Amino acid sequence: MLEKIKNTAEYILSRTKRRPKTAIILGTGLGQLVDHISEREEIPYTEIPNMPVSTVEGHSGKLIFGLLGGKEVMAMQGRFHFYEGYPMTSVTFPVRVMKACGVETLFVSNAAGGMNPSFRVGDIMIIEDHINLFPENPLRGHNYSELGPRFPSMEEPYDHQLIALAEKIAKEKNIHLQKGVYVGTQGPTFETPAEYRYFRIIGGDAVGMSTVPEVIVARHMSMRVFGMSVITDLGGFGVPVEVSHEEVQEAANVAQPKMTEVIAEMIKRF
Helix, strand or coil: CHHHHHHHHHHHHHCCCCCCCCCEEEEECCCCHHHEEEEEEEHHHHHCCCCCCCCCCCCCCCEEEEEEEEEEEEEEEEECCCHHCHHHHHHHHHHHHHHHHHCHHHEEEEEEEECCCCCCCCCCCEEEEEECCCCCCCCCCCCCCCCCCCCCCCCCCCHHHHHHHHHHHHHHHHEEEEEEEEEECCCCCCCCCHHHHHHHHCCCCECCCCCCHHHHHHHHCCCCEEEEEEEEECCCCCCCCCCCCCHHHHHHHHHHHHHHHHHHHHHHCC
């Protein structure tokens, strides 16, 4: 594992002169954020040693370097999911490589189903905490002390200072943001009505099939994390739950400009 991380990071750094401290993982329908990254350099996943390849529609599979908000960034256009059949070590491998490349702060985004009755399709939710319902923890197995401790704290998975900054920026720009708890499940099925109700009862506001493993691994390596979800569908407590992948992408595309504005301004300021 350590050798693979080192080799992959060395290859990536050999392909660019950029040395960003910030990375962004772009979720379903949110890949358009890269259009706002200037002076772009792109590396397809297929050219990167040890890198998995995304199999999901809407995830193009490129590592992108450039400027966003006037700061150097690294962006993953296309992530890897547990439901695609990848082991957790592969799902989270890019985060390990980001850290090895010098990244200190990770921004994560996703499309999620909302079960908070105050949510509407197209809302953007700041993730303030999460509930891990994946069948496997990405830290299960041998722990490499070079990467992080055996039993890392998850007291603050999402950075409080970054959340406060996002709320301040959104208020200044008159952008309405929700805030809540993200429930991570393995997928690939969308939720049943009973599952939506269950997730709401245990404290969830939105549910999706990604993000949680990446955040756990990032925090294992003491990276700061900020997360946002686009609410692309609603379910539970009498709300219709029928949804398609195409509808999820469409709702995410509509919300993307506002999310991009907030994230770009956050990166510029911090």
